[in-house]
Each structure stands twice: as structure tokens, then as C-alpha cells.
Amino acid sequence: MLAITLFLLLTAPxxxxxxxxxxxxxxxxxYSTMEGESGVLINATVIVTEGNGHVFVDTQPYTQxxxxxxxxxxxxxxxxxxxxxxxxxxxxxxxxxxxxxISGPSAGAALxxxxxxxxxxxQLNDGVVITGMINPDGSIGPVGGLPYKLDAAAQHGTSLFIxxxxxxxxxxxxxxxxxxxxxxxxxxxxxxxxxxxRGQEHNVEVVEAITIKDAVEHFTGHExxxxxxxxxxxxxxxxxxxxxxxxxxxxxxxxLYLVAVNETTQFxxxxxxxxxxLDRGQEQYDEQQYYAATNTGLLVLNNLKFxxxxxxxxxxxxxxEYLDHLYQTVSLEVNQSRQEVERFKEEGVKDVDGVGAAEIxxxxxxxLLEDARSTETETDYVKTLALASMRAETxxxxxxxxxxxxxxxxGMLKDRAGWYVGTASSVVTYARTIISESDSLHGxxxxxxxxxxxxxxxxxxxxxGYYSGAIYDSLLAYVQASTAISLMGYSDVxxxxxxxxxxxxxxxxxxxxxxxxxxxxxxxxxxxxxxxTPSQQIVEYNYARVLAxxxxxxxxxxxxxxxxxxxxxxxLKTVCTTQIPTPTPTPTPTPTPxxxxxxxxxxxxxxxxxxxxxVFAIAVLLRR
Numbered sequence: 001m002l003a004i005t006l007f008l009l010l011t012a013p014x015x016x017x018x019x020x021x022x023x024x025x026x027x028x029x030x031y032s033t034m035e036g037e038s039g040v041l042i043n044a045t046v047i048v049t050e051g052n053g054h055v056f057v058d059t060q061p062y063t064q065x066x067x068x069x070x071x072x073x074x075x076x077x078x079x080x081x082x083x084x085x086x087x088x089x090x091x092x093x094x095x096x097x098x099x100x101x102i103s104g105p106s107a108g109a110a111l112x113x114x115x116x117x118x119x120x121x122x123q124l125n126d127g128v129v130i131t132g133m134i135n136p137d138g139s140i141g142p143v144g145g146l147p148y149k150l151d152a153a154a155q156h157g158t159s160l161f162i163x164x165x166x167x168x169x170x171x172x173x174x175x176x177x178x179x180x181x182x183x184x185x186x187x188x189x190x191x192x193x194x195x196x197x198r199g200q201e202h203n204v205e206v207v208e209a210i211t212i213k214d215a216v217e218h219f220t221g222h223e224x225x226x227x228x229x230x231x232x233x234x235x236x237x238x239x240x241x242x243x244x245x246x247x248x249x250x251x252x253x254x255x256l257y258l259v260a261v262n263e264t265t266q267f268x269x270x271x272x273x274x275x276x277x278l279d280r281g282q283e284q285y286d287e288q289q290y291y292a293a294t295n296t297g298l299l300v301l302n303n304l305k306f307x308x309x310x311x312x313x314x315x316x317x318x319x320x321e322y323l324d325h326l327y328q329t330v331s332l333e334v335n336q337s338r339q340e341v342e343r344f345k346e347e348g349v350k351d352v353d354g355v356g357a358a359e360i361x362x363x364x365x366x367x368l369l370e371d372a373r374s375t376e377t378e379t380d381y382v383k384t385l386a387l388a389s390m391r392a393e394t395x396x397x398x399x400x401x402x403x404x405x406x407x408x409x410x411g412m413l414k415d416r417a418g419w420y421v422g423t424a425s426s427v428v429t430y431a432r433t434i435i436s437e438s439d440s441l442h443g444x445x446x447x448x449x450x451x452x453x454x455x456x457x458x459x460x461x462x463x464x465g466y467y468s469g470a471i472y473d474s475l476l477a478y479v480q481a482s483t484a485i486s487l488m489g490y491s492d493v494x495x496x497x498x499x500x501x502x503x504x505x506x507x508x509x510x511x512x513x514x515x516x517x518x519x520x521x522x523x524x525x526x527x528x529x530x531x532x533t534p535s536q537q538i539v540e541y542n543y544a545r546v547l548a549x550x551x552x553x554x555x556x557x558x559x560x561x562x563x564x565x566x567x568x569x570x571x572l573k574t575v576c577t578t579q580i581p582t583p584t585p586t587p588t589p590t591p592t593p594x595x596x597x598x599x600x601x602x603x604x605x606x607x608x609x610x611x612x613x614x615v616f617a618i619a620v621l622l623r624r
């Protein structure tokens with residue numbers, strides 16, 4: 001794996017920064033003593049300069065990794081809000097730590113405010129203090145020790161104390177030391193604290209801030225522009241791309257369904273389910289839900305491919321030879337998909353979206369092919385090969401959806417990919433650290449595990465030269481890990497979903513206003529609309545947001561003029577079935593129609609598989 005370093009700034013070149021040009025902000029922290037918790041106020045200076053995407057943190061003594069992670073997150077959010085390119089700027093965080101007690105993510109909001117103020121050249125108001133974790137979507141997350149932080153802030157002349165949303169009333173545990181002779185005991189007592197009332201006792205106003213934009217307004221008096229999200233996310237161009245694909249996939253699925261009905265003797269109940277799904281897919285198509293229709297058709301195609309292959313396997317005399325031939329055939333398909341990507345890139349990387357999606361799916365297909373070797377049953381073996389084959393087929397489809405003649409410089413892509421992989425690694429580590437410290441690891445372990453998978457794949461892609469794919473998989477890992485962070489202690493998940501969806505639509509609209517149709521971002525958004533798991537919805541909406549922003553940055557950063565052109569999906573292959581293998585000729589597995597990158601969705605409310613197909617985690621496996 002790439003070496004990821006969060007630089008520790010002990011000395012900086014004199015020409016690099018001017019300390020007087022930075023913004024200094026108070027940071028409030030809480031720490032535990034034998035007598036209980038206490039607060040301490042320290043200062044942090046943040047300086048943003050033109051540079052190469054480095055983050056420097058100078059503390060003495062050394063602080064824990066979660067404070068350094070907060071600095072990294074602050075750079076991302078500040079860059080997002082101000083519109084600067086983080087890969088073209090360096091961020092310096094000089095923190096005056098009086099003792100190695102400063103840990104936890106509570107400095108994140110303050111560091112972000114200071115970074116934004118320095119970028120915008122705004123002055124901070126005196127007497128304002130904020131505590132709170134910074135989330136990647138710009139929201140301010142909950143933290144602990146608020147009563148003690150308030151007390152410490154009041155002692156230093158604070159007039160306005162800003163806390164995260166929903167934390168003006170908190171429950172704390174107070175420890176009382178009781179001595180009885182030689183025995184010393186600690187008694188715990190749980191109490192509820194109204195911070196507004198406690199603040200009034202200190203002549204300090206206590207207010208909540210939902211987002212970092214709210215906090216910046218309190219600190220500077222400047223209002224950050226808030227774009228109104230458009231009502232919808234689908235454009236005529238996007239629908240024009242998806243319409244023929246949806247039609248072709250459903251047609252191919254219906255054809256293969258008839259083949260399966262006529263040629264299989266097993267899975268009668270499962271085949272009935274496929275007909276229900278096909279009818280549902282047609283309804284989606286008629287309602288202009290072309291993406292949903294495409295994915296419904298894909299789900300049926302994958303299920304039918306498995307059924308047909310398993311039927312052939314069951315009826316052949318030499319089953320071992322059949323499986324060997326099946327593996328070799330799928331391996332050939334995967335190799336061909338890899339070659340298609342290389343041929344497509346010979347004249348340069350046109351449409352980072354399409355190339356990135358194709359590169360990711362090549363690696364996914366290779367991983368599934370390798371996974372097939374370690375399966376324990378023949379059922380899983382055939383199932384995994386079917387998935388690998390489907391992934392390989394999606395490569396050509398994505399390459400066919402190139403909707404621009406803009407060429408992106410590969411050297412720039414390589415530099416960006418390295419930065420994104422490094423940043424994602426830092427965020428994933430940060431997420432695991434603070435979530436484990438909060439004893440919330442069990443509840444978010446799935447998101448963090450998925451982030452690890454995405455990051456590992458991004459590293460593979462980077463090392464192979466699949467820089468577009470490495471960028472987008474790094475973004476996915478970043479979103480998965482940061483979503484876990486943002487959900488810590490957050491109970492109003494419905495509001496979080498809505499805010500994530502709104503932010504995604506704003507970013508997609510910004511990309512379109514620049515003349516770019518962000519197909520990958522819109523696909524992620526539409527995929528989120530179809531999901532039922534709240535955390536996964538938030539992941540996909542956030543992914544759509546960062547995809548749209550990144551596609552816009554990559555397109556404009558290469559300084560090459562571009563124009564959007566219409567895209568035409570390639571014709572889907574004719575469906576056929578394999579022959580029972582004999583020594584010669586080598587059998588050919590069922591060719592499967594090409595499908596979109598956001599493939600394999602669950603259809604809400606529909607039971608998909610039963611019996612032997614219960615082993616399919618089809619939606620997750622095909623989507624990621």
C-alpha cells in the first residue's frame with residue numbers, strides 16, 4: 001500500500017509561509033483528572049497557501065492522531081465550501097498545546113472556520129469559541145465535555161459559545177472522591193445540564209450551529225452563499241443516454257428468460273420471480289425511470305445466467321471439465337475487458353467518468369475471478385464466475401457512454417490519484433480511530449470495512465496506472481468512512497438523508513452549469529433513491545456530491561477546452577447459451593448484455609431470490 005504521511009511541521013522554509021498572515025482561533029478542549037473533567041483553552045493558527053496539496057501540523061508536544069485527522073478533514077471541508085482546489089494548496093496548522101491532552105475530534109470545527117477565514121481573508125470576531133467535530137458534508141458533529149469547555153471558555157472572556165446541533169442540553173457523569181480512612185472511592189452521579197442556563201451564569205451566550213457555514217457567520221459576520229437545490233436531478237441528456245440502454249437490457253432479459261423457461265428443469269419458482277421483476281422493470285421504463293429499469297433487467301440477467309450455467313453443469317457428464325472450461329471462458333472475457341480499456345486510452349483519457357468506471361470494473365472482475373478459486377461449493381463457484389462475467393461486460397458499456405471530447409492529461413491524473421489515495425487513507429484511519437475511541441465501532445464496522453475494500457482497490461488501480469479508477473474508488477472510501485463519522489451520535493437520520501440529497505443536487509447542477517453532464521454522479525444519486533438502508537443512502541448521496549465536484553475539477557484543471565456531445569450505448573450482444581463441454585471445441589458461456597456501472601440494485605419491496613439463489617448478495621456484489 002502507498003505510504004501515507006500526515007506531515008509534522010517542525011520547521012518551515014522561510015519563503016513558504018508568513019505566520020502573521022494566518023488566522024488564529026481559540027480551541028477548547030476537555031480532559032480528565034482525578035477530581036473529574038476540566039476544560040482548557042488553547043490557540044491554533046491556520047495558514048493556507050498555494051502549494052501541492054500538503055497538510056502540515058505543528059504541535060508541541062505531539063498530539064494524538066485524531067487531532068491530526070481533524071486537520072485533514074478541515075482542509076477538505078474548507079476547500080469544498082470556498083471552491084478552491086485542495087490539491088493546489090498547502091494547509092498549515094500550528095497548534096499551541098500546553099500538554100499532550102488534546103485528543104478527540106472536537107477541534108475540527110474551529111480549524112475549519114479558521115481555514116475558511118484565511119482563504120477568504122476574513123477577520124474573526126473576538127470572544128467567540130466553538131467546539132464540535134467537522135463532518136465531510138460540512139455539518140458539525142457532537143462532542144463531549146461541553147459543560148467543562150463552557151466553564152473554561154468563560155474564564156477567558158468568551159461571550160459566544162457555539163455547540164453542535166442538539167447539544168444545548170447534555171447528560172454528564174460527575175465523579176466525587178470519597179475518602180473513608182485509608183480507602184479512597186470514586187462515586188459517579190449522572191446529571192443533565194442546560195448549557196444555555198449555565199452560560200447565562202457566566203454571561204456567555206450559548207447557541208447551536210448546524211453547519212460550518214452557520215459557524216463562519218457567527219465568527220466573521222460574513223454569510224456564505226447557500227445554493228438552493230434544484231427540484232430534480234435528471235436532465236434530458238442523462239435520460240437520452242439511459243433510455244436506449246434500459247430498453248436493450250430489458251429486451252435481452254426477456255429473451256434470456258424465454259430461453260431459461262424452455263431449457264431448464266430447475267428453479268421454477270425462481271423463474272416466476274424473474275417474470276415479476278421483468279414486469280416491474282417495464283413499469284419503471286414506462287415511468288421514465290430508465291436507470292431503475294436497467295438495473296432491474298440486469299438483476300434478472302445475472303440470475304438467469306446462473307440458472308442456465310447451473311443447468312448445464314448439472315446435466316454434463318464431466319462436471320469438472322465443464323467448470324474448468326467455464327473458468328477459462330470467463331477469464332478470457334475479463335482479459336478482453338482489460339484490453340478494451342487499454343485500447344480506449346491509447347489516444348488519451350477522454351471522459352474521466354467513463355474511463356474511471358470502466359477501470360474499476362476491470363479490477364472488480366479480476367477480483368471476482370480470483371475469488372472463485374477459493375469458493376467452497378460448486379454453487380458459489382458458478383455464482384462468482386457469473387458475477388465476474390457480468391462485471392467484465394459492464395466495461396465496454398461504460399466506455400461507450402463517453403459524452404465528451406475533452407482529453408485529460410494523464411500526468412495530472414496520476415498526481416491527483418496519488419493525492420486522493422493518500423487523503424482517503426488518512427480519513428479511513430481517522431474514522432477508525434475516533435469511532436473506536438467512542439465505543440461505536442460495532443455500529444459502524446460495515447461502513448468502515450467497505451471503506452477498506454474500496455481503498456485497497458484504489459491502491460491496486462493506482463499501481464496499475466488506472467488513475468481515473470483510483471480517484472473514484474478513493475472518493476468512495478473517503479465517503480464511506482466519513483459517513484460513519486457523521487452518523488456518530490446523530491439520531492435524526494431522515495434529516496441527514498435529505499441534506500445529503502440536497503447537497504448532491506447542488507453539486508450536480510454546478511457541474512451542468514459548467515457544460516459537463518456528470519453521468520457517474522447522477523447514477524450514484526439515482527442509486528441512492530432506490531436504496532432502503534439509511535446509511536447506504538447517505539453514502540450514495542454523498543458519493544454523488546463528491547463525484548460531481550471532482551469531475552468538474554478534473555475537467556477544468558487540465559486546461560483543455562471541452563464540449564459535451566451525445567452518447568450512444570453500444571449494441572448489446574445476442575444471447576446464446578453454452579454447450580455441454582467436450583474436449584473440443586472449448587465451450588463458451590452465455591454472453592450477457594452490457595450493463596451500467598451502478599448495476600445490480602435491490603428493487604424495494606420485491607423478494608428476489610429463494611432456494612439456491614439465496615446465496616446471492618446480488619445488489620451489493622454487482623454495485624460495488
